[in-house]
Amino acid sequence: MAKNKFTLFLGSKQLRKTPERYAILDKIFSINGHFDIESLHDMLESDSYHVSKATVYNTIGLLIECGLVRRHSLDNKQTKYEKIISNSPNHQHLICTECGKIKEVKDNEFSAYMNARKFTAFTTSYFQLYIYGICNNCLRKKKRVTKEKSIKISK
Amino acid sequence: MAKNKFTLFLGSKQLRKTPERYAILDKIFSINGHFDIESLHDMLESDSYHVSKATVYNTIGLLIECGLVRRHSLDNKQTKYEKIISNSPNHQHLICTECGKIKEVKDNEFSAYMNARKFTAFTTSYFQLYIYGICNNCLRKKKRVTKEKSIKISK
């Protein structure tokens, strides 16, 4: 699994197998869904496992290179990460522009289509589809606010 | 066109129609392809049109809200912008992970597919597809370097 893959990767690049790197990998693979550097670092600290932010950034970089982590640069400038589970089906991301929450949807038809696509003068390594919109939760809240406003005005 | 749309937008929100805002809009619409805040600001300066960065950020925000500009948050943490031409067909982005260059491809099949897609408990407002890889130019350079290395080693 992930740990083996990382070990092989580090070995092949003559990089060192430090406890910090494995602790970060473990923590990431215990997280379901998306996370950012800050909260990952916080989680490690609250486990009383102290690592510097610099090391977290360094390790995340290695994990991305190694194919175990994916970075998402989202609009509204949040950067989020997620683990890559080897045989997890390709999924797309719905991002709520109100609350920032990310929902995943599988779309095999889309994935198949994209994987088959070739471009001239360009060699694809990966792709990301982001669908921005409003989740039902926020939509409900918004409607409520609008209603309240119109009540106030009509008074 | 763009200027009218912006004027209507500003009017409807009771925002002011300042020369700075129009100068920024004009400059953006003279740019083909993608740009970032820094280079946009530089272009204005080199036209001897001085505006503060704060105003550029402010105006870009309004233009996005108004639907005249689109923000792209790309991996390798560059934020790029592009104008939206009203009747331009939906296009996707190929991003070279080596040089950062962005190439556009039209894909009507994909756009039609996406526009027809509905999700449960989520109201889509827009989507972005990013395809990361290596452009032929960089691929050639990379191969050359690898070749040179192996020559050196074999010496």
Added chain:
DNA sequence: TTTACTGCAAATATTTTGCAATATC
């Protein structure tokens, strides 16, 4: 005349870097 907007500088947030101490190989 009112108050939104601008420029500037300072503040904030995020990521990178330099360096001495340390730990892996």
Added chain:
DNA sequence: GATATTGCAAAATATTTGCAGTAAA
């Protein structure tokens, strides 16, 4: 023992904010 990695603090980068002066309405 050689050197890659760590932690820390400082630097670099990108964006936001506060405020006084200015200008659009």
